[in-house]
Amino acid sequence: MAVNRTVLKILAFALLMLTIRSSVSGQEARNAPAPEYVLRIEVEPGDRQYATAITNLLNRYVPVMERYFFRVLQDTISVRVVSPPEFQRRRLPSWAAAAYFPGQQQILVQKSGSGIQLALLERHFVHELSHLFFDRTFSRQAEIPLWYNEGLAETWRGCQIGFWEAAKLSYWLLSDNLLSLRQIGYLHRLSKSRAEQAYLESCLAVRFLHSYFGDAYPREQFYHDLETMGWKRAVFALTGLTEAEFEQTWREELARKYTWSIFLQLDSVLWIFMVVIVIISFFLKKLWNRRRLKAWEIEEQYREFGEQKTSDDAES
């Protein structure tokens, strides 16, 4: 019974054969090849804006990811948008907002409580879409460590090292609190703050590994080697390093770049310093004015008292 109600609640087992790309305009739409995948989106009544937003995101990102992963999607992309209670029933970490289930080949998106937030939806959805591509691209993915999968997903999400990220990296390095690449393999058991650290480190590790690509060894070659040789040998072929040596070299690179990076972000530091100075000046000025007013009040009282005393003396 409950199942039937759930089925009824689902508005559209909307099987969208994407023969037109809604986000591209006239001429572009005529030139763009029709996607070869089938999109199946499940949303509850009243959440059709999620279906539209997700369709637009797929139109935008699938062609780019197809080029990046050297793989054209020809099967079904299944996406389901669910309420927070239903999402939490899936035994996902409390900090998760979307997830990809390789078994069902489905992306699950948690609705935000306060209406659709497009920028947030894009960040989470693109991360999961990268997992979907990873899953369809690498058949020997059991050998590939989680940090590479998560790092790629974070790269798509647009991981950036701004002031706060640099500050955190600096702190982790100085306090010897950097997660090892092996620890990132247990991402789903980590607290929210440690998981955020794992995502950031994954992204930087992928960036470092990819810095070895060049004309002699392009990314396409690496992906081919991953399929034919497996992870360890492919990493060695690319970098000339074993996994342990790669991690050590990457940590040294992080230490070199980020241990004192907080002080290198002078623009931000100066900006914060100036704001603090302005706030302190404001309160000092306010305090000084108050003291000045008090002094005037006291002065006034003495003057009044003096005048009164003079007039009293005159009468006597």
Ligand SMILES: [Zn+2]
């Ligand atoms: Zn992920």
